Amino acid sequence: MRLTVTAGKGGVGKTTVAYNLAAELDAVAVDADLGMADLPSARGPDLHDVLAGRASAVEAVREGGPVAVLPCGRSLAGVRAADPAALVDAVRAVEREYGRVVVDAPAGMHSDAAVALLAGQAAVVVTRPSRAALAGALRTRELARAVGTPLARVVLNRAGRDSHDRLASALGAPVTAVPESDCLAEAHRAGQPVRAVAPGSTASERFTALASAVETVLRESSSGSLPQSGP
Amino acid sequence: MATLDWQFTDAGDATLVELVVTSDTDTGIELTSNLTPVWPPRRHSRPAAGWNENGYEGSVTAETPLVLGYASPADPVEPPATVAATGPVSNGRDGSPTPEELVRSLGEAGPPRDAVPTPTAPSTGADWPSTTLPSEESGPDDTGVSDHRAERSGPEDGMGVTEGDRATADAPPAxxxxxxxxxxxxxxxxxxxxxxxxxxxxxxxxxxxxxxxxxxxxxxxxxxxxxxxxxxxxxxxxxxxxxxxxxxxxxxxx
Incomplete structure (x- = not known):
């Protein structure tokens, strides 16, 4: 199972969603945001090394934390040496070993964002209720469509109480709203998934529901009954 | 039946080859250069669509000739390439684009080469495998010292300079x-x-x-x-x- 978590712009909570989804799905989180890595890092080989052919994807996975992570390096030289086209094979290699992979994709419309979408069997687009974030989500939906990756869910971070029907209609996928919450911020600071810090919280329940919905979509996708993303 | 017309331009250390492939039917072609190595045209730092280390694979229609150009450090050879028809052209394509196609069309998001400082020593693993210098990008003027012009490589394009190589002044020049x-x-x-x-x-x-x-x-x-x-x-x-x-x-x- 390979799921890509993506966004049209940075700062909308994409990495938080990817990390929490990986925790819910018991998946390896791959930090594919080559230039703006944000998932926990560690010493040793990272995704830059994997994409430069200097390490295998499986040996770069760290299992010690609350979520298994394939971290990404932080150096400019590392980004420069990495071949973004090699990501698809790397993600498949992790899937063969661990079974489930959540790819934290870079924002934007460059090839690194597109290849990360290509690496997933389905995508989750994260956005916020702001004009810029929603415009970015629409662009990313188009990119996913061009690449041929179906859109499983839209996550609306820091959501208000309004209805999200129009957003679901515009993006062509059901919306999971995650309200702003202190426990989410606390979990982020502690480097933990929210279910470990606040198991009964609304945010934790939303991530559980999101994981369940995504699993259903991926099952349908593998049985061939899922249409391509959006109308 | 595909036929080939050609022209050479001497660019000093390299030979520029212009090819015009014509055919009386629509057909796929495989073009193998007699000048080696082939320095193909590039899009976003990787060989343009259809190009490989031996030449080019693509298609030509009866109405429009196929015009190609590449460079090589070798001297002109007559003919510069051989062209073979590979059968009917398949219309359209199915499935998703390949990662290579995405990078070629959308561009890499990484920093430009000049923005990356050259480290004074390999950051880790001094015994990383030393790979070949970029034969496709370095002309004869590249005397082999791995400098900032030495492009890092993807495994698919046959070049390959690691950060470690860039960092060491004693990289093999051969x-x-x-x-x-x-x-x-x-x-x-x-x-x-x-x-x-x-x-x-x-x-x-x-x-x-x-x-x-x-x-x-x-x-x-x-x-x-x-x-x-x-x-x-x-x-x-x-x-x-x-x-x-x-x-x-x-x-x-x-």
Whole structure:
């Protein structure tokens, strides 16, 4: 199972969603945001090394934390040496070993964002209720469509109480709203998934529901009954 | 039946090859260059669609000729390439784009080469495998010292300079220099054959073997450039003979 978590712009909570989804799905989180890595890092080989052919994807996975992570390096030289086209094979290699992979994709419309979408069997687009974030989500939906990756869910971070029907209609996928919450911020600071810090919280329940919905979509996708993303 | 027309341009250290492929039917073609190595046109730092290390694979229609161009450090050879029809063209494509196609069309998001500082030492793993220098990007002027111009490579395009290689001044120069020496030896062989002719018939045969009198003129121009480079090399050669690093003394001192 390979799921890509993506966004049209940075700062909308994409990495938080990817990390929490990986925790819910018991998946390896791959930090594919080559230039703006944000998932926990560690010493040793990272995704830059994997994409430069200097390490295998499986040996770069760290299992010690609350979520298994394939971290990404932080150096400019590392980004420069990495071949973004090699990501698809790397993600498949992790899937063969661990079974489930959540790819934290870079924002934007460059090839690194597109290849990360290509690496997933389905995508989750994260956005916020702001004009810029929603415009970015629409662009990313188009990119996913061009690449041929179906859109499983839209996550609306820091959501208000309004209805999200129009957003679901515009993006062509059901919306999971995650309200702003202190426990989410606390979990982020502690480097933990929210279910470990606040198991009964609304945010934790939303991530559980999101994981369940995504699993259903991926099952349908593998049985061939899922249409391509959006109308 | 695909046919080939060609033209050479001498660009100093490289030969630019222009090809026009025409066909009376729509057909797929496989074009193999007789000039090696092939330096293909590039899009976002990787070979343009259809190009590989041997040449090009694509299609040509009956209405529109296929126009191609590439470079090579080798001397012109007549014909520069062979073209083979590979059967009917498949219309449209199914499935998703490949990662390579995405990078070629959307561009890499990484920083430009000049923005990346060259580290003074390999950051980790000094024993990373030392890979070849970029034969496709480095012309004969790239004397093999891995500098900032040495592009890192993807595994698929056959080049490969790691950060570790860039960082070490003692990266092996041979892979970049060898093609130039090979080409120089071929030029010298041809020049010596031309110099050894004694009769008019032999002269005509030798000129034809090189590819005509224009090719002989190009050869002379290249030999001039070779002489300039070799003069410089001779200066280095003397210093190389004379220099001796007192390694054991230095090892005791530091």
């Amino acid at each position: 892979p970049a220099v060898d093609p130039w020496f090979d080409a120089l030896e071929r030029r010298l062989d041809a020049a010596e054959r031309l110099g050894a002719v004694e009769t008019a018939d032999e002269a005509r045969a030798a000129v034809d073997a090189v590819g005509g009198i224009d090719a002989v003129r190009r050869l002379c121009a290249r030999l001039d450039a070779d002489r300039t480079r070799c003069d410089r090399l001779a200066g280095v050669d003397d210093r190389l003979d004379a220099v001796e690093v007192p390694l054991s003394a230095l090892e005791r001192l530091v």
